[in-house]
Amino acid sequence: xxxxxxxxxxxxxxxxxxxxxxxxxxxxxxxxxxxxxxxxxxxxxxxxxxxxxxxxxxxxxxxxxxxxxxxxxxxxxxxxxxxxxxxxxxxxxxxxxxxxxxxxxxxxxxxxxxxxxxxxxxxxxxxxxxxxxxxxxxxxxxxxxxxxxxxxxxxxxxxxxxxxxxxxxxxxxxxxxxxxxxxxxxxxxxxxxxxxxxxxxxxxxxxxxxxxxxxxxxxxxxxxxxxxxxxxxxxxxxxxxxxxxxxxxxxx
Amino acid sequence: xxxxxxxxxxxxxxxxxxxxxxxxxxxxxxxxxxxxxxxxxxxxxxxxxxxxxxxxxxxxxxxxxxxxxxxxxxxxxxxxxxxxxxxxxxxxxxxxxxxxxxxxxxxxxxxxxxxxxxxxxxxxxxxxxxxxxxxxxxxxxxxxxxxxxxxxxxxxxxxxxxxxxxxxxxxxxxxxxxxxxxxxxxxxxxxxxxxxxxxxxxxxxxxxxxxxxxxxxxxxxxxxxxxxxxxxxxxxxxxxxxxxxxxxxxxxxxxxxxxxxxxxxxxxxxxxxxxxxxxxxxxxxxxxxxxxxxxxxxxxxxxxxxxxxxxxxxxxxxxxxx
Numbered sequence: 001x002x003x004x005x006x007x008x009x010x011x012x013x014x015x016x017x018x019x020x021x022x023x024x025x026x027x028x029x030x031x032x033x034x035x036x037x038x039x040x041x042x043x044x045x046x047x048x049x050x051x052x053x054x055x056x057x058x059x060x061x062x063x064x065x066x067x068x069x070x071x072x073x074x075x076x077x078x079x080x081x082x083x084x085x086x087x088x089x090x091x092x093x094x095x096x097x098x099x100x101x102x103x104x105x106x107x108x109x110x111x112x113x114x115x116x117x118x119x120x121x122x123x124x125x126x127x128x129x130x131x132x133x134x135x136x137x138x139x140x141x142x143x144x145x146x147x148x149x150x151x152x153x154x155x156x157x158x159x160x161x162x163x164x165x166x167x168x169x170x171x172x173x174x175x176x177x178x179x180x181x182x183x184x185x186x187x188x189x190x191x192x193x194x195x196x197x198x199x200x201x202x203x204x205x206x207x208x209x210x211x212x213x214x215x216x217x218x219x220x221x222x223x224x225x226x227x228x229x230x231x232x233x234x235x236x237x238x239x240x241x242x243x244x245x246x247x248x249x250x251x252x
Numbered sequence: 253x254x255x256x257x258x259x260x261x262x263x264x265x266x267x268x269x270x271x272x273x274x275x276x277x278x279x280x281x282x283x284x285x286x287x288x289x290x291x292x293x294x295x296x297x298x299x300x301x302x303x304x305x306x307x308x309x310x311x312x313x314x315x316x317x318x319x320x321x322x323x324x325x326x327x328x329x330x331x332x333x334x335x336x337x338x339x340x341x342x343x344x345x346x347x348x349x350x351x352x353x354x355x356x357x358x359x360x361x362x363x364x365x366x367x368x369x370x371x372x373x374x375x376x377x378x379x380x381x382x383x384x385x386x387x388x389x390x391x392x393x394x395x396x397x398x399x400x401x402x403x404x405x406x407x408x409x410x411x412x413x414x415x416x417x418x419x420x421x422x423x424x425x426x427x428x429x430x431x432x433x434x435x436x437x438x439x440x441x442x443x444x445x446x447x448x449x450x451x452x453x454x455x456x457x458x459x460x461x462x463x464x465x466x467x468x469x470x471x472x473x474x475x476x477x478x479x480x481x482x483x484x485x486x487x488x489x490x491x492x493x494x495x496x497x498x499x500x501x502x503x504x505x506x507x508x509x510x511x512x513x514x515x516x517x518x519x520x521x522x523x524x525x526x527x528x529x530x531x532x533x534x535x536x537x538x539x540x541x542x543x544x545x546x547x548x549x550x551x552x553x554x555x556x557x558x559x560x561x562x563x564x565x566x567x568x569x570x571x572x573x574x
Contacts, residue, residue: 001354001355004351004354004355005351008340008343008347008351011342011343011347012340012342012343015342015383016342080340083338083339083340084334084338085338085339085340087304087332087334087338088332088334088338088352088399089355090303090304091302091303091304091327091330091332091334092327092352092355092356093324093325093327093328093355093356093357094355249306250306252299252304252305252306
């Protein structure tokens with residue numbers, strides 16, 4: 001049942017250009033522009049040793065795509081609420097949280113798609129995955145799990161507000177949170193207060209966990225920190241979603 | 253065991269009491285028409301009965317299960333087609349029915365078979381693989397109905413199933429509702445169309461401002477407000493003569509427009525020949541003659557003091573050229 005709902009949400013995303021384009025087109029363009037325009041950045045003192053700027057940027061692009069997948073998932077869920085489709089689901093004899101889980105399964109699948117897309121782009125344009133196949137699989141797993149985590153927050157906002165435009169309005173906030181992490185620039189080279197914010201931003205832990213197997217190799221500490229950050233966001237997303245679902249069912 | 257039993261059901265939205273302690277009982281195999289204007293509380297009642305909304309007070313059971321304590325069992329027993337067919341325009345008709353089958357717990361093979369059968373039943377086989385966004389209003393309603401039937405529910409809730417449809421599509425939905433009912437499905441139908449309630453419902457509940465103001469069979473409700481009357485359009489100056497001629501045939505009602513004579517006749521159409529003979533013998537020229545039966549709107553007016561907002565039907569008029 002969760003699989004069927006997840007499959008439906010994936011189809012919904014791929015059939016609605018305004019949902020899929022932020023996940024694919026925007027991060028890909030940003031990757032191309034940054035790689036082409038700021039490639040010399042890797043020569044800066046303090047920049048981590050990398051094969052190329054593209055190799056460094058892959059994790060950030062995956063994170064950006066994953067975050068936007070979570071946002072798109074929230075928008076799609078809110079559209080379902082607005083047009084009454086969720087009533088059809090709520091009227092079915094299934095656990096109602098399964099409806100949220102179905103949506104999150106779809107968002108996680110989009111995270112999987114995003115990680116594969118950017119790994120493919122990296123490999124096509126010459127980036128090497130230093131951690132080999134295990135490293136690539138770890139990056140894919142972390143991004144997929146992150147999509148599920150972020151999707152939980154998107155779903156919670158959708159359930160609480162029932163408004164696609166409100167969820168869509170969070171798009172700039174997604175970028176702000178992402179830019180205040182080490183997704184696109186090494187933390188060591190940031191200036192205050194961005195440096196301190198990035199140091200505590202859970203997204204920084206996730207992006208470093210994804211980046212390390214690409215630029216260097218699997219690092220247990222960074223992997224565990226990334227997993228812990230994802231777990232924290234998952235718990236937060238699920239708790240907020242459960243509360244928002246109760247609210248939605250109460251107001252009908 | 254009644255299919256639906258409601259006692260003192262209430263629902264408040266903040267300070268506003270949308271449903272004010274209604275009682276109703278729908279027997280198995282019945283079509284119950286829930287008639288009322290926009291904002292009367294029809295949809296709120298349906299949402300409570302289908303477990304989509306918690307009641308603020310009172311109790312209700314559907315298919316023998318309490319809508320609050322046994323909500324899951326209620327949902328397994330009912331089919332729901334809500335107002336403004338809630339369909340994903342990006343899905344195809346077949347995908348939607350198959351998803352609905354999965355949600356109702358049908359195994360994949362059975363779900364596929366059931367979907368094909370239902371799409372055929374509602375005449376959507378040819379359009380089954382097209383996206384719902386391209387369907388007409390009538391097609392969407394038929395698809396919504398098919399989705400509600402995927403698990404062969406014992407009780408079917410249809411919330412204004414024909415609102416906004418053209419007459420042909422409306423008739424198609426009516427035929428399908430009748431066929432379902434003949435197969436034993438209990439149907440709870442909300443509508444703001446008098447003709448729909450009159451045509452389909454075994455029993456009608458009229459709701460206004462959150463209260464049920466009348467309940468019974470359409471015929472019994474109409475009988476409560478009076479007998480049919482013959483309405484005669486006569487030439488200028490002939491009203492008094494026409495009234496004299498008809499005085500013995502039934503109760504004279506106040507004339508309309510200065511030229512229309514109204515005679516209440518207990519026996520309905522059977523009185524028309526006598527009326528025509530009496531007028532002919534009195535030498536009164538009649539331009540037109542109509543037998544006007546009481547409508548559910550008359551019942552509504554009688555109970556609430558105002559008309560339904562959207563009256564579509566012309567009521568029960570039978571015209572006889574004079």
